[in-house]
Amino acid sequence: MKMTKIYEGSYQWLMFGRDDNKPEKIIDTNQYMVRTASRCLLIDPGGVELFAPMLAAVLHHAPVEEITDLFASHQDPDIISSLGLWDQALPSAKLHASALWEGFIRHFGCESIEYVPIQDNGGVITLDNTELQVIPAHYLHSSANFNIYDPKAKILMSGDIGAALEEPGTPIFVEKFEDHVDKMRFFHQRWMPSNQAKRAWIDRVRDLDIDILAPQHGRMFKGDDVKRFLDWFDALQVGVAV
Numbered sequence: 001m002k003m004t005k006i007y008e009g010s011y012q013w014l015m016f017g018r019d020d021n022k023p024e025k026i027i028d029t030n031q032y033m034v035r036t037a038s039r040c041l042l043i044d045p046g047g048v049e050l051f052a053p054m055l056a057a058v059l060h061h062a063p064v065e066e067i068t069d070l071f072a073s074h075q076d077p078d079i080i081s082s083l084g085l086w087d088q089a090l091p092s093a094k095l096h097a098s099a100l101w102e103g104f105i106r107h108f109g110c111e112s113i114e115y116v117p118i119q120d121n122g123g124v125i126t127l128d129n130t131e132l133q134v135i136p137a138h139y140l141h142s143s144a145n146f147n148i149y150d151p152k153a154k155i156l157m158s159g160d161i162g163a164a165l166e167e168p169g170t171p172i173f174v175e176k177f178e179d180h181v182d183k184m185r186f187f188h189q190r191w192m193p194s195n196q197a198k199r200a201w202i203d204r205v206r207d208l209d210i211d212i213l214a215p216q217h218g219r220m221f222k223g224d225d226v227k228r229f230l231d232w233f234d235a236l237q238v239g240v241a242v
């Protein structure tokens with residue numbers, strides 16, 4: 001599992017992914033960690049298959065008792081099917097995830113971890129002095145779906161929005177936006193069901209100051225490529241790949 005530091009200030013954002021030992025047939029995923037003085041939030045910690053390499057990678061950067069919070073952008077197996085294993089490794093942790101999906105996500109196993117339900121209008125996750133905003137992204141692609149925005153680091157973790165299907169070992173950031181579009185088109189047309197939801201989300205995030213847009217699959221977007229992505233997504237008809 002490779003680690004890339006994407007923000008370093010009084011706290012850090014780390015990205016984990018591009019695991020050389022990942023089983024071939026599972027989709028590649030990006031996991032993120034926000035590390036403050038005494039707490040860590042794992043954002044979309046991943047599937048069962050990824051639990052062991054993720055735990056090992058995370059413990060390089062924080063002691064187990066400081067891994068206090070998990071966040072699931074939505075209910076998918078590649079996002080949070082590892083929950084039952086984290087539940088054994090981190091019995092005092094909290095899971096921040098959709099209230100609507102609680103009864104479903106608990107099927108992955110949530111005996112000891114505290115499920116903190118996120119209401120439809122989002123909220124805030126506080127880690128020491130750092131406040132992370134939970135931004136609604138419903139129907140993109142899940143019926144109750146959230147992003148994490150950090151106004152200080154200017155990072156928007158966008159879940160499946162901005163995802164691309166890539167070769168193993170692909171670079172961490174988009175290098176040439178025009179070349180990247182072909183890797184995103186089918187994914188967004190097929191997985192994102194609603195143009196109306198897409199428009200509402202774009203209106204919401206255009207007002208945010210974003211340096212890095214960080215999806216759960218494929219490369220991150222930096223600087224002007226964030227706006228290029230929003231413009232491209234705005235113009236794309238979704239829910240039409242039938």
Ligand SMILES: [Fe+2]
Nearest residue numbers: 074076141160
């Ligand atoms: Fe998903």
Ligand SMILES: [Fe+2]
Nearest residue numbers: 076078160216
């Ligand atoms: Fe995903």
